Amino acid sequence: MQTVLVINDSPEFLELMREFLSDEGYAPETHNGGEQILERVKRVAPALIILDLVLGQVDGWVILSQLLADDETRAIPVILCSAAADRTRRYAEELASTGVRILEKPFDLDHLLGLVVELIGPPHPPADDGPQAAEPAAAEPRTLPGLA
Numbered sequence: 454m455q456t457v458l459v460i461n462d463s464p465e466f467l468e469l470m471r472e473f474l475s476d477e478g479y480a481p482e483t484h485n486g487g488e489q490i491l492e493r494v495k496r497v498a499p500a501l502i503i504l505d506l507v508l509g510q511v512d513g514w515v516i517l518s519q520l521l522a523d524d525e526t527r528a529i530p531v532i533l534c535s536a537a538a539d540r541t542r543r544y545a546e547e548l549a550s551t552g553v554r555i556l557e558k559p560f561d562l563d564h565l566l567g568l569v570v571e572l573i574g575p576p577h578p579p580a581d582d583g584p585q586a587a588e589p590a591a592a593e594p595r596t597l598p599g600l601a
Contacts, residue, residue, distance in 0.1 A: 454480040455573055458499035460516065461534075462486040462509040470503065473562055478576030479569070486511055491519050494526050500573040503556075503565075506535030521551055530572040532556050532565070 457479045459470040467483040474481035482497050484490055486508030494502065502520065506513035517533065520526045533548065535541055536558040541548070548555060554568050 454478070455500040455577055456480045456482055456497060457501045457503060457569065457573075458482045458484065458494060458497050459503045460484045460486055460490060460508070460513075461503075461505040463505075466505075473565075474569075477566060477569075486513075486516075490516050491523065491526065494520065494529070495523075499529060501530050501532065501569060503532045503534050506533055506537045506540060517553065521553075530554070532568055532572070534558065534560070534565075 457470075457474050459467060459474075459481060461467055461470070461483070462485055464485070467485070471481045471483060482499060484493050486505065488510070490511065504513055504516060504520075508516075513533070513535065517531065520529065520531060531553045532555075533541060533553050534556045538557045541555045541557065545555065554572065556565060556568060
């Protein structure tokens with residue numbers, strides 16, 4: 454099953470995403486946006502991250518910049534999910550060049566699912582003990598001009 458890590462400071466949003474992603478066949482993991490996010494991402498090794506831009510303790514831009522700068526995390530697709538439309542639109546071109554997708558709140562769950570499937574494909578059943586896939590090649594650093 455493909456893991457999707459949702460980083461958001463709203464317990465209600467995290468619960469909604471847990472239920473929705475589970476119902477759609479993905480393995481959701483959540484983080485409340487507190488400390489040690491990068492370490493959690495590395496430990497979970499998600500196929501996709503859904504990241505809120507405005508978090509209580511840590512700025513989503515900082516998290517995104519760390520993810521894009523780190524060798525272990527830069528290849529993980531990110532959906533930047535936020536109600537701060539003015540901020541995301543301001544950097545839309547830079548974000549697009551890094552492969553980050555923007556999803557403005559409020560959003561339709563079908564639209565979110567479409568982005569998830571576009572980025573990581575449909576959910577996969579749990580793998581059997583067959584041959585393991587080769588590890589992907591290291592991705593080039595992705596940075597956010599003016600945001601690093």
